[in-house]
Amino acid sequence: MPEPILISIAAALAAKGATGLYDLVKRKFAKNPAAIAELEAAASAPSGTQPIRALAERLQSAGAEDREFAEALRTEWEKLPESRVTYGGVHNSVTGNVTGKVIQAGDVHGNITL
Template sequence: MVEPVLTVMAATGLYDLVRKKFAKSAEQTAVLEAAVCAGTDSPQVRQLAQALQHAELTDPAFGAQLRTE
């Protein structure tokens, strides 16, 4: 049962990275929080994907970090 633990650890690291990036914006934080509890094909997840895409374009270092997490 190591795989589920590693998956949770990886997801937690990714969540923390995005949470820190979005911390200065209440709107972006709300988008992240809404997506956490939403289904994978939900409008909330699509909105998070758009927010992440914008963050990657405006901060390439964040984008690189996001891809390596």
């Protein structure tokens, strides 16, 4: 079972919102068609699904084989807002063309009207 941080990194990679992180992993996996296939499969997968777990496992294996990659992966991860979310915390990340309203809130007791 991969570390929880690797699951989070895999989910961020799947969203492709973390460009530096995605580029780092894509370069690492460039000569490994199976690893690239897992990266691409995760891109269309919802968080918490098998493709995300498979990518996290691949990241764990790659990090175990290459300590420099493991360090670079964590360094890139720490640059992202997602890395600072703690249990019970709230994090919204809005990217791309968005229409409508976005609300970021912790505990809400009662209604929200916009």
